[in-house]
Amino acid sequence: MEQPLIEITADGSPTLYLPKMDEHYHSVKGALAESLHVFIQTGFRHSILCPLTIFEVGFGTGLNAFLTLLESETSQRKVTYYTIELYPLSTEQVNMLQYPQIIAPENTFYFEAIHQAEWNTPIKISPYFTIHKIKGDLTRISLPSESFGLIYYDAFAPEKQPDMWSEEIFSKISDAMSPGGILTTYCAKGEVRRRLQQSGLTVERLPGPPGGKREILRATKL
Incomplete structure (x- = not known):
């Protein structure tokens, strides 16, 4: 994986940019705003399951994990958080983003603990909050059936990583979701919506984050 560059997004929060791939880790319209809206508001707060087992596709900078930990503490809701990443960032790269200082300086130790947690x-x-970081490739691993109540689908965009948005992948994810489980993603492309539906999920288009994408998707396993 190439060395990413730091860029400041429209809401003042930083993200990482991969020049050769021409891809950002978060929305340039607002990294923090996107994560809070797509995954916390539309996903975590919408789910009624407790305790809650989450599977995040794309650990990346750890922003979603950190926000979820903070939300679990506030709501006193027990969370087991699985996340998969093939190319983990270095500690130096993560620290340069300064997410804890922007979001919750008093909880910096939680952010550090997430990143220092042993893999696998x-x-x-x-x-x-318990985290289980998996270093691996989603296209090559098996997932346990009906195990996850919430999926954060945060892979790079379909045009950058088409194999991560295939019907085969979504069928694997659907099988791993528990009844009543939901999936949230920033991507609202028609082909993605259709593939989620073909995997047996009920899909709804929802408004995107303020100032960001017009629509996002939430899928439910009935």
């Missing part, structure tokens, strides 16, 4: 084993970060 469950690590309890707080009384309400």
Whole structure:
């Protein structure tokens, strides 16, 4: 993986940019705003499951994991958070983003603990949040059936990583979702919506984050 560059997005929060891939880790319209809207508001707060088991596709900078930990502490809701990443960032790259200082300086130690957590084993970060980081390729691993109540689908865009948005992948994800489970993603492309539907999920288009994408998707396993 090439060395990413730091860029400041429209809401003042930073993201990473991969020049050769011409891809950002978050929306340039607002990295923090996107994560809060797509994954916390539309996903975590919408789910009624408790305790909640989450599977995040694309650990990346750890922003979604950190926001989820903070939300789990606030709501006192126990979360087991699985996340997969093939190309983990270095500690130096992550620290340069300064997410804890922007979001919750008093909880910097939680952000550090998430990134320092050993890979491929469950690590309890707080009384309400346990993380299990998987270093691997989603297209090559198996997932347990009916195990996840919430999916954060945060892979790079379909035109950059088409194999991560295939009907085969979504069928694998659908099989791994528990009844009543939901999936949220920033991508609202028609082909993505149709593939989610073909995998047996009920899909709805929802408004995107303020100042960002017009629409996002939420899919439910009935």
